Amino acid sequence: MIAPRLTLPWRRTGSRVAPRHRIGATRSPRTAVGGAMAGLALTAAVATAVTPGIADAETGTLAETRGAASPAPSDDPTASVVTSDDSATLTATAALHRAETVVQQTESLPRKQERRIERRAEKLSAMLETRSEAGASRAAERAPLSAADQGSATTKATEKSLTTTAQELTKLLDRAQTSAVDVEAAPPTPREVAKEQATKAEKAAKKISRHADSLDGFANGKIPGGKLKNLSFAKGETLRADAAAQLERLNVAYRAKFGRSLSVNDSYRSYSSQVATRASKGYMAAVPGYSNHGWGVAVDLGDGVESFGTAEYTWMRKHAPEFGWDNPAWARADGRKPEAWHWEYKPIG
Ligand SMILES: [Zn+2]
Missing domain, CATH: 3.30.1380.10 (Muramoyl-pentapeptide Carboxypeptidase; domain 2)
Known part of the structure; x- marks a missing residue:
């Protein structure tokens, strides 16, 4: 089974949400993270786990995915593998979603800070893409990630660097939002x-x-x-x-x-x-x-x-x-x- 690839449907041009077909038609300075996001293809499984509303009936993986998003005790060894696999991916995807929102909505964000967020988001999105391709080829070979794979040094290293990068991005976003609060004066009473x-x-x-x-x-x-x-x-x-x-x-x-x-x-x-x-x-x-x-x-x-x-x-x-x-x-x-x-x-x- 090859999981269908989804791109994120929203993307703002200027101050409004651009319809999906116009993605890439114009580029404002604030769409760079959006670019990284649009370039990121997520497997339906991940997208569904992040946004349970957009289940793709064709994949038939909804139940599995819901299980992964909120793991229930299970004897199936592959279940825990999927959970651990998805948890790093979910953290990273959530950080990317937030980056998109912060860059779009924080009008007073200094350019320097915005560039830092963009660079980290691009790095993270590239890592996620690599990971999702690996997952897709495993799925194509009908060979689920084995317990041995999960334990391998390479897998652990990849997962760790994905998590680290996601954490770095989150920290940048926290800082951006805190400073934005300081900059933007409250409306007058x-x-x-x-x-x-x-x-x-x-x-x-x-x-x-x-x-x-x-x-x-x-x-x-x-x-x-x-x-x-x-x-x-x-x-x-x-x-x-x-x-x-x-x-x-x-x-x-x-x-x-x-x-x-x-x-x-x-x-x-x-x-x-x-x-x-x-x-x-x-x-x-x-x-x-x-x-x-x-x-x-x-x-x-x-x-x-x-x-x-x-x-x-x-x-x-x-x-x-x-x-x-x-x-x-x-x-x-x-x-x-x-x-x-x-x-x-x-x-x-
Ligand atoms: Zn009068």
Whole structure:
């Protein structure tokens, strides 16, 4: 019986997994280990032992192989031979698999370290190939490895150097992954993002203050659309330029905390829509011509912020003022007209 030869099916080109038929079509600097891996032909038995899911029914060796991967006590002398044979091979194959993964996924891996891993992986893969060819010819001759063979100095030496090389590779991989952890900074926490955005808001305050009087000369609710700024995260919502810029920064901090953008139900409100709002809400809406919505410096928020005491409202009360935004005193829980959803902008600094 000649065991079918399998090549490893995955191989990354650039940042994605390339389909198998494209192997070798392009070579990026990070595919060298992949090259060594693709060049490595494994017997179906070994491949099956490593990945039990890909059993090849044709070989009929599945049961045997499973036995080898997790040896059960047996009187059959050849069983222990296969086990010992496979254990070195399995260790080596596992190390090669890991090398492939580490080289692909560790973006910050220094070139020097990567070369060292590649050289060791190539050596190991060559050793495995030699070994698998020897195994295949034994199988072809229907002559299983005898107890004498197993004990022979040559076999032991080969197995020992295979194990040693696999261990050397493993050590290199351990080092690569440890240093990668040191190099790659942890993602910033929501608190850090909020702080960073607040610093940016403070720095920008002076520069954007010129926008504060950009609407002078227009009447409340009569501002031409072109003078207002669209919010990137809320379609169709517009504000005065400086109010919009600071709300964008506040939103970055909010999103880091809650995983979603602020939900804006209303922003600039034209005079005519103020009239309509007053008609439908009565006392709850501002007298037309006096709402801060008409100046493009107020928003009505939802998705949690609209209720006092929610995590969203509490977070906003703590952080929004750093961006010039706040739920004004009259709109707070103890204000004369409680409106948790209503937030206004006043330039900071
Ligand atoms: Zn409002």
